[in-house]
Structures are given as C-alpha cells and as structure tokens.
Amino acid sequence: MKNRKFSKKVIKYFVSIILFILSVIPFWILAVNATRSTEQIQQGFSMIPSHFMSFNYEVLTGRGFGFYRGFANSLFISTSFTLVVLYFSAMTAYALVVYEFKGKKVIFSIIAFVLMVPAQLSLIGFYKMMLNAGLTDSYIPLILPGLASPATVFFMRQYLLSSFPVTLVQAARIDGASELSIFHKIGLPLMKPGLATMGIFTFVGSWNNLIVPLMLISTEDKYTLPMLVQLLKADIYRTEYGSIYLGVAMTILPLVLVYAAFSKFIIAGVALGGVKE
Amino acid sequence: MEITKSKKKRKAGIANYSKYGQMFIIPFIVGFLLFQLYPIIYTITLSFTDLAGWETELNFIGFKNYIHILHNDHFLQALKNTWIIWGMNFIPQLLVALILAKWFTDNAVKIKGEGLFKAIFYLPNIITAASLAILFNSLFGFPHGPVNQILIHFNVIQEPFEFFRSKPGTRIIVAFIQFWRWYGSTFIILCAGIMGINPSLFEAAKIDGASDWKIFSNITLPLLKPITLYILITSLVGGMQMFDIPFLLTGGGPDYAVETGMIYVYNQAFTGNRNFYMSATASVVLLVIIMVFSAIIYYVMNRDKRKVSR
C-alpha cells in the first residue's frame, strides 16, 4: 500500500513537472525576447536573454502615448466588466436555483441558447448598434454587456446545483432577513470559489480583448494596453518586435498578479463544507 | 441523497417568493435584450438575403443560401476540419484535466508545491492567441526552427521537416496549442466542482472501505455531472467556433487543412467579395450544429443523472 502511494506520488510529480515546464516555457521565451533587439528576434530564436531591454522600453514608452495611462484604462475597464459580470450572473443564477417562478424554464432556455450562439453572431449587429447609438469612443459598450453573460450564469447555476444548501436561505428568512440581503450575506459568500474561477476567466478575457475596443475607441487617451502594444505594429514598414514582446510581457504581468491573488481563493477551496449540514 | 432532499424542501417553502426570482433576473434580461437579441435576429435575417460588399439594401431570396451552402465543398471541408481538430484537442484535454483534478483534490497523494503547480497549469491561457501564434510559428519554423534543430540533433529526422506544409502536422500543432491553452481552465473548473462536493460523503465512503478509484467513479464523477456538462457544452461551443489559433498560425493552410468553420465565416465576410449573406448563413448553420449536439449531450447526461440520484 505504501509503495503504491509512493509510486503514485512519483508519477504525479513527473507529470506535474512536465506540465509545469510546458506552461512556463512560453513565458520564458517572452521574457527573453523582451530583452532582445528586433533584429535578433527576426534573425533567429534564442532562449538566452540579451541586453536590449532598456532600448525596447524606450521605444515602447517613447511614442507619445502613455503606457501607464493605457494600464489605468485597461484596469478600469476589466475591473468594472468583471464586477458587472460576476454580480449580475451570480444574481441570475441564484434566482434560477433558489426561486420557483413563472418563466423560469424559458429564461434557462434563453441562457442556454445564447451560450450556443457563435459569439461573432451576436456581435455582428452589436457594433452597428453602437454606431447608431453614438456609443463609439465610449467605455459603455465594453462594460455594460457584462449584464448578460450566459456562460457565467450557466456555470454558476451548475455550481449552485451541486453545492448550494437552500436550507440556509430558509433559516435566514425565519430570522427576518430581506431577500436581497440574503443573497448578499449568504448567497454571494457561498459562491466565492465559483465566482473566483469565473472572475479570473472574465478578467483575463477582458484584459486581453483587443478587437472590440480597437473597433470602438479612437481617442488615444482612451486606448487600452493591448491597443497600445498593437500600435507598435504600425511603425513605418517595420515592426518593433523587441518592444512588442516587452509590451506583451508588461501586459501579462498584472494578469499574473491578479491571477496569483485570485488563485489562492480557488486553491484554498474556501471550504464550503463549513456551512453544510 | 443530499440533492433530492434539499430539492423537496426548496419546493415546499418557496412558492411565495416567486416575484423575487423574477426581479433578480431583470438585469440579465435587460442586458440580453439590449446587447444580444437584436444582433442575433439581424444575422439570421441576413442569411435570407444576398447582401455583399458595399451594398446596403436587403434583398430577400428565401432559403437559397442554405441550399447553396450545403453543397459547398469548402464549407463542408471546413466543418470536417473543425470536428477533427476539436476531437484531437478535447478528448485528451478532458482526460488530463480529470486525472489532474483527481490527483490535486486527493489528500492521500499530496506532493510539495501543489498550490504552485495548480496555479501554473492555467497560465498558458493568459497569453493572447496572437502572441502564441508567433511563438509557435517560430518554434516550428522551417528550415532552422528550434524544433527542427532538436529533432535533427537527436537523429529523429535527417532533413528539416516543414511542419506547416504538412496537413496532419499542422492539425496536430493546432490541436496541441488548443489543448495546452485550455486544459488548465478545465482543470480549475473541475477542481472547483470537486471541492464543492460535501467532504462528509468522501469520509463516509472511506470508512466503508471503498477504494480510491471506487470513490472517484461512484461519488466524484456522478456529482461532477453538472460541472462536466458545463465543460462539455462550453468546449463544444468554443470548439465549433475555433478561430484564432489556426487563423493566426497559418491562415487555415496548408491547402485549407486547418480552415475551420469560423475561419470560413470570417473569410466570407472580410475577404474576397465580402459575402455577408454566406457568412451569416454559415454562422447559422454552425449555430444549428452546436444546438443539436448540445441538446444531445444535455439529454444524455441528464438521463444519467436521474438514474444516479435515484
């Protein structure tokens, strides 16, 4: 028995380390390329850092556009979007699991349907609508659509179905709490692990989103970080790959930090068991 | 079991609260109506017209586009490619994620640095597809890319191999990137699901002397059904809409080997004559395919669930 456990551990280590390397390599290459000159990158591949980082940094920040401004913009958009998605998806999923009401089945079918709609199919007319509504160059179309995030609702519903103790809600009602405060004080805390999971995905998606803001935003003051990095490709006849890599690396860094913060949440598991019977 | 018990209770005590349920979903409905309903209807409408290029007038032509597209070899090939690549990516992805999730939620085989490993697996997902495409392009570059150099160094091949001129080669690379990008998130979702399961169930089973594998297959897996259903459906939806990696890596080549349904949709709308009608029709066909298969999955899994909880 002990031997089996030991060999199991060895296999687990082995697989984990291989996957670990596979996961880390691209970050290493990114970091290395951020220190190499555009010509070095163009002329060949390398795993060994070079010494052009400060040059790349100058190119990156010396374009008359504010890198930190872009950072602040991205942070604002992604945080707002994520909060909107999480709060309202949790609310919707909670309603679908805790309450019985007319039209519940219809709502769930709509959610499932929207989930299956190829995303471009719903953004087809989306851009056109924004043009007609005069919402170009505004952050509204980047944040408010978070109100209806079918994938998150679907996930949270599935999550609640497998783990939510509805009895707690009834207990709170007996104590005289209002429905909204039950949602806030009992529902939301219990959904934390699920929300953290979805929060990461949402934040990463929004942070890396390039095309939608690129289509909608025209004023450079409002540019997001990926847009600014993308702008480096618009150099005269030549792409500053070194600076792009540095820009990508700097774009990813906050994601890694946010992820590290969130992932503790997930990894610790925020014991649901505690509140269970 | 827990679930059935609480379900009964819920039904009994909640009838008066239905208006709160409706109130709680209002924001979602508003968001849906504002940002999603109109665009969907709009696309479906387009698929019944012959709108292309700079034209702006809608000219309805009935089901012609649908008849045409079902005889279009390019589109059918694109659908086939999509399924092949999705299958090559999803099956290993789910298996690996399940095994990892089992290992990493099992206290019996704890290893050092578990939290770190767990966190790292998701990282590939953070890098944008555009950066990944450039990266893999140079890794598998021809003739002097690092993969070629390594293979030649170890005498696996004698001559440099042009990966992106080989159909199976390119498909495998695309499937691998997809797998590698998404197994981490599938793994995290599964972990979240497993951790949501009441630990007392595991403890009880252990006291009864059930083996590891038995606990996993008889308790964990069935209770993971709702989450697995989520993964299956979102992966299918995502897989059928696979676009950025094959598009950015080779543009669909060599000779259309990794041209997916969505690349077809994109090309029809943005290149050539900009045939919006074809693009819209192809999107709707994709939607129908996704719906049919999702419905099948949903039905099959729910039937199972009923059996289990009884």
Added chain:
Amino acid sequence: MKRVLSLVLVLVMLFSLVGCGNTTTSEPTEKEVKATTGEPVEVSEPAANKGDTLVVWTFTDELKGIIENYYEKNNDLDYEIEVVVVPNENYQSKLDPALGSGKAAPDVFAVEAAYAKKYFSSKYTKDLRTMGIEPTEIPIMQYVKDVATTENGEFKGLSWQATPGAYFYRRSLAQKYLGVSEPEDVQPLLADFDKFYEAALTIKEKSNGETKIISSLGDLTKVFKADRKDGWIVDNKFTIDPKIEELMEIGKKFTEEGLTNDAEQWTETWFASMSNDEVFGYFLPTWGLHYVLKTNAENANSGETTAGDWAMVQGPAPYFWGGTWLTIREGTEMEQAAYDLINYLTLNEEFLTAYAKESGDFLANVNVVENVKDTYSDEFLAGQNQYAMFAEMAKGIDATTMTGSDLDIDDLFDEQLMAYTKGEKNKEDALESFTSSVKDAFPNLDY
C-alpha cells in the same frame, strides 16, 4: 466565458458595415460626376469646413509624423487635426463599417496599394477632379495616378511617395560567382526570367550550393506578376494570364532544382540571410532598402555586416511594392481642410523637397524628384545613387493590371503555387483548386 478570447477576432461586427443605411453618405452633393473617361467634370471650390476637427485615419505612424512635423508646424490652422493610427491588419475592418454608416468616420484616410482600389472604386471616396485636381495637370508619376484612376475615369487619391522595386545583390558574391560586380555588368545577366534562371544555376553550381539567388519563391512572384498583360479580373471576368502558368513552371524549376534558400519572406531565416552568404540577393522596393535590408545587414548577434557590399539593379522586370495613397471621404464636413492637407502633402514642392532631404523617402512628385535625385549617394550600396535609379525604374512601372481584389486573389494563388511547387499537387489540380477557391470568395465574378 471560456473561448471568449478565441472568438473575439471574428466577432468584430461582422457585417455590421452593411445595412447601416446611407445616413450621411450623401449622393455627390454639388455637381453630377460624369462617368466617362477623360470627360471634364464640373469643378467647384471645396466646400467650407463645417466642423472644428479634421480626422485622419492611417495605418502607420509615418503619416502621423509628417502631419505633426511639417503640416501643422508650417501652417496656421484654425482647426484641430486628429490622426488615428490603426495597424494594417485591423485597418479595413475598422474602416469599412465607419464608411458604410458615415458615423465616426474619417475625413481623410490613407489606403495601401494592396487594397487601394477597393476604396477608390467605391462611392465613399471623393473624385478629386471635382475639387479642381486634374490628373493630367499635376506633376505626379504616371503609375501613382493610374492606381487612383477608376474605370470610369474618376480620380480618387494622391500620394506623396512612389515605391518602385529593385533587385539588391551582394557585390562580393557576384564577383565570385558571376565574374562581375558592377551593376551595369550584372543587370544584363538578370535582364529577363530566362537569364535570371541561368544565373541562378551558375550561382548554385559555383558556390557548391552554399549560395542561392533568392531566399524563396515568394521573392520572385511579385516581380513576375508585374510582368503580366492582364490582371486577375478583366471586365468582371476572372482571368488567368499565361504568365501565371509560366510562373508556376519556373517556380517548380526553382524549387525542384534547389535554387532558392527555402525560407519564405518575413521568416527568421529570410532576415538572417541578409547578413550571411546564403542568399545572393533580394527583391525589395524603396522602403525595403531602408527598413528591411539596411537594418538586417548587420548580424544582430555577431555584429558582422554586409553593409557596403550591396548594389541595386532593376532585375527581370519593373515592379512596385506597397505605397500609401490619401483619399477624401465623400460626405466629409471638412472638405476645405481635407483638400488643403492632400494638396500640401503631395503637391507643395517646398515641403516635399525638405521632406525628401530629411527622410530620404522616394517621392511621387516628378518635379521634386528631378531636383533632388542627383544629390544622393548611398554608402550602403557602395556609393550608388539609389534615388536616381529609383526615378528611372519608376518610369517603367505599369499599374494597369492592379485590381481591388489582388490582395485576396494573390493569397489564394500563392497557396496553390506553394502546393504545386512543393510537389503536393499536379498543375491541373492546383489550378482547379485555385479557381474554385476564387469562385467561393468572389461569386460575383464571371468565370
């Protein structure tokens, strides 16, 4: 949520550009534009500005720099100029819906050669003749004007630059393998495609396969296509010029006999060979000399350089590659300002002379080119006057085979060219796949 990223690229407002109604894209406002070649149109002064900002869209920061450093500095403007730079790969997908709806659209926008005709032949660009710019009366290179002239004789755009292409080769390698190194001796050896092939064989043999005349087939295709009589589309009919089959044959020969270095354009090996002896020469245009060849002639790791060892000749055929045209959006509210900008950037000889001297950019304005061309001598080319040579080459360029669909059809063709030359398909299958893929993308053409 999953996969959101992976869709994002497509999601883009597919089709959003359509059906947006022609709210502000008014019909040609003042005068009727006659639709026959050469016939005079009614000319009116550009309408007065109705807004306070001139919005300019472009795909590189080149134009932005010119506007900021020259135009705004040297002119006292009573309005703002807002330059929006959108990288080329996203440019058209942002531009098209904006043009279609007329909302949040630019007053002046830049277009690249690869897709310029698509916009010139649309109703969203203004005929410059109606504002008094008559193509026959301005000192701009003929091919630059041809690109902007539509089938109906409208004149839709102007450029400050011209981008003729040349063949750049290594003097030392030429001396070693061809026995001569000066441009006037080398050009006769490369003067047509048969001779080019002979030279390729010689170089490969004498170097024992160490040196190839080109890096990849892709280097050759642009030049070869420029030598066609017919473009891809003639009178709305899809056409395959006999030259195309010839290209397939010669491409097959080059590939099978190992006359290329097997490294496609813009790949790592393609760049790297600029600083070593693997490749004899490159086909590149004006900007390619400055921004591609010069920057990569030095090995970025070892510091070894081939600078000073290069020379330029025409090679088998005149061609051009790239180039930026400026055009005014039909329906702009800043007509006068748009007119002034284009007029200044392309026809103000004082500005152009100063700009050419500072940047070395090759211009489309023949008067200015005549004036400045003899002042150049490039160390990189061992003292050759690249400006005077480009001026000569520009005269031979024929842009009449260009169509608005070249970018897409070229891509579809190159894929099959590759499949054929690499031996994956026979010629008939490759041509059939090519035609069928064009049909799929352009069902509107005749076949």
